[in-house]
Amino acid sequence: MLYNGASGKQRLVDFPRAATGGETTLTRDRTAAAVWGQTLWAPGSTQGSVTGRNLKTGTITTLATGAPCTPTDIQAVNTWLYWSCGSSAGVYDRATNRRITVPADIGPARLADGFLLRENRTTHDLLLTDFHTGTATTRTLVKLPATDQNTGGSNGRWAVDRFGGHIAYLNGTYGEVSIVPSGVPTSPLAQTEAQVYSPSVIGRSFPWSPVWQLNKPSTWTLTLTTASGTVVRTLTGTSTGAAVRPAWDGTTATGAGAPSGGYTWRLSAHPRDGQGPDLTLSGTMTLG
Numbered sequence: 195m196l197y198n199g200a201s202g203k204q205r206l207v208d209f210p211r212a213a214t215g216g217e218t219t220l221t222r223d224r225t226a227a228a229v230w231g232q233t234l235w236a237p238g239s240t241q242g243s244v245t246g247r248n249l250k251t252g253t254i255t256t257l258a259t260g261a262p263c264t265p266t267d268i269q270a271v272n273t274w275l276y277w278s279c280g281s282s283a284g285v286y287d288r289a290t291n292r293r294i295t296v297p298a299d300i301g302p303a304r305l306a307d308g309f310l311l312r313e314n315r316t317t318h319d320l321l322l323t324d325f326h327t328g329t330a331t332t333r334t335l336v337k338l339p340a341t342d343q344n345t346g347g348s349n350g351r352w353a354v355d356r357f358g359g360h361i362a363y364l365n366g367t368y369g370e371v372s373i374v375p376s377g378v379p380t381s382p383l384a385q386t387e388a389q390v391y392s393p394s395v396i397g398r399s400f401p402w403s404p405v406w407q408l409n410k411p412s413t414w415t416l417t418l419t420t421a422s423g424t425v426v427r428t429l430t431g432t433s434t435g436a437a438v439r440p441a442w443d444g445t446t447a448t449g450a451g452a453p454s455g456g457y458t459w460r461l462s463a464h465p466r467d468g469q470g471p472d473l474t475l476s477g478t479m480t481l482g
Contacts, residue, residue: 196229206234206249219249226277230270231386231407237264244268244275244286259286260293269305271356272381272409276305285310285325296323296330306354307409308378311361313338313352320352320363324378336374339366357410357436358467382470383463384409386436390459392480401441404459406475408436412463416440419458426452438463444481454482 195207195216204224207216220234227236233255238245242261247254259265263279270276273289276296283298285305296303296310300321303312308326313319322335338351352363359380365372387407396402416429416438426446431438438461446452461475 196227196234198224226265226268228268228270228275230272233270235268235270235275237268244277257286257288259284267302269303271305271307272384272386274305274308276303276310278303285330287328290328292328294325294328294330296325297321297332304354306356306376306378307359307380309376311335311352311354320361322361322376322378324376326378335361335376336363336372338363341366380410380465380467380469383412383465383473385473385475388475390477390479394482396442396444396481398443401443402479402481403439403441404479406438406461406463408433408438408463408473410436411466412436412438412473413466414438414440414461414463416442416462417460418442418452419460420453421456421458426457432466452481456480 196204198204202224204222204227205218206220206229208219225236227234232249233246234249235244235246238256241264242259244257244259244265245254257275259277261277261279261284262282265277266280267278273287275286275288277284278298281298283296285294285296287294300312300314303310308324310323312321314321318338318340319334320336320338321332323330323332352361354361359376359378360373361376362371362373385406386409390404393402411433413432417425418427419425427442429440429442431440444452456478458478459476463473
């Protein structure tokens, strides 16, 4: 999580494996910035450039976004990187290295998977700019109630799910929220982060609990196989969010304790929205 702290500083906080308490892993001077997965995106040293710092390895990637300024707003979702200078804005597609110009006449904007949302507070239109094809087209998604009292610069009466594509907004009736789909195809299922480790001891009270952060909700199957190729356990589940969080208590399918040693894990995830192929990940862990 990235947040602006006191004294002009910006802090990055990590919450490992579903922990309720986080730890500050990076403190830096406050700038436009965004985090997606394990990469921190921030303005580069030259005009229009944006750098991505891998928070695990420290490696730096520099992108030439074409921005005519030092971006004052940066947002990241999947392979999309949004920048804004106030009077001009664009999206950089890291998958194809495309630069896409998007409207900057109304703010603030929120980036989602393949589209951008803005609110015209004069006409009360909630505007969706679809750029997933490489060309930006804007349409009115819904006309918001004119009686809403949120007259400030905030977009507090609407929100977008960056992991699923749906949009929620206050519809003018007290206590009611409407939810509508964006109509924009989502990106293929992909891993954005993972926390996989080898436990010294596991059991029912302290299971092996790896985390795979994906870019959208999924149904998943995790198999654990010995070095000889024997499957000792298969776990299944459905993620309500984008994270896959299995828990293995160290027992086999029959309930017996699994032997210590090396195991191969294989995660197969199917996108719940039905868009794109399944995702398969694999690796190893050692028990004991």
